Amino acid sequence: MDEDFVNISFENMDEEHLCCAMADKKHQCxxxxxxxxxKEQIPEGHIFRKLGVKGKVFIEYAPLEKAWVPIHGANYLYIYCLWVAGAFKGKGYAKSLLEYCIEDGKKQGNAGICILSSPKKKPYLAEEKFLLHNGFQVVDSIGEYELLALSFDGTKPYFAENAKRGTIDRDTLTIYFARQCPFIPNCVEQIKNYCGSNGISVEFIEVDSLEKAKSVPCVFNNWAVFLNRKFVSVQLLNEGGLKKILER
Structure with missing residues (x-):
């Protein structure tokens, strides 16, 4: 099965599609x-590995020290995203991608692999049941979000103290976002338009550096929402998703 996969590189990036946003014109930006x-992250050890077909089948991971998340741990790899969707489910692709990451970590002498998940199935997060079945264990938690790890040497990664705050000093709807997901520009546009049309104040805070990502005041994978000073979710929002949060 390995011969069906390809790793994104400087040499093939222009020809290869990014699985999560392929043909939809609104996501091309x-x-x-x-x-x-x-292109900025590949030299830091970032891996984007995908199935060589037009489908949502891929894994993204990076050295935890260089991963844009408020999580610490010595010599770990962090999985940003493990996604197998649609007709590709049930064919062993998720296990194959995860095994590739695990073997890569062992070859590099890493201490283990870690990933953000939740006991309750959530969009954009790998299913916890699948991870537990493949040897991962819950090593830290913040509310309904859990950090899972597969340790090779007994050490454990952990959430940064600032991530446990879960509060900010403003009542305004506030969204932290980074640039590593193709869906984010369209989400930002939809939320700006909806808030502008409905007189809702909203503030966007771009997390544009590793240092900022490590210091965000909440759980963060590339997006985080605050409302009435409290952390709400890491789920990317379109107009419909925002309405649901505002109606709670």
Whole structure:
């Protein structure tokens, strides 16, 4: 099965699609943004591995010290995203991608692999049941979000103290976002338009550096929402998703 996969590199990036946003024109700005971000991250050890077909089948991971998340741990790899969708489910692709990451970590002498998940299935997060079945264990938690790890040497990664705050000093709807997901520009546009049309104050805070990502005051994978000073979710929002949060 390994011969069906390809790793994104400087040499093939222009020809290869990014699985999560392929043909939808409204996300093409985000695709270009993501590719620019990838070009910055590949030298830092970032891996984007995908199935060589037009489908949502891929894994993204990076050395935890260089991963844009408020999580610490010595010599770990952090999985940003493990996604197998649609007709590709049930064919062993998720396990194959995860095994590739695990073997890569062992070859590099890493201490283990970690990933953000939740006991309750959530969009954009790998299913916890699948991870537990493959040897991962819950090593830290913040509310309904859990940090899972597969340790090779007994050490454990952990959430940064600032991530446990879960509060900010403003009542305004506030969204932290980074550039590593192709869906983000369209989400930002939809939320700006909806808030502007309905007289809702909203503030966007771009997390544009590793230092900022490590210091965000909440759980963060590339997006985080605050309302009435409290952390709400890491789920990317379109207009419909925002309405649901405002109606709670």
């Amino acid at each position: 985000g695709v270009q943004m993501k590719k620019a971000w990838l």
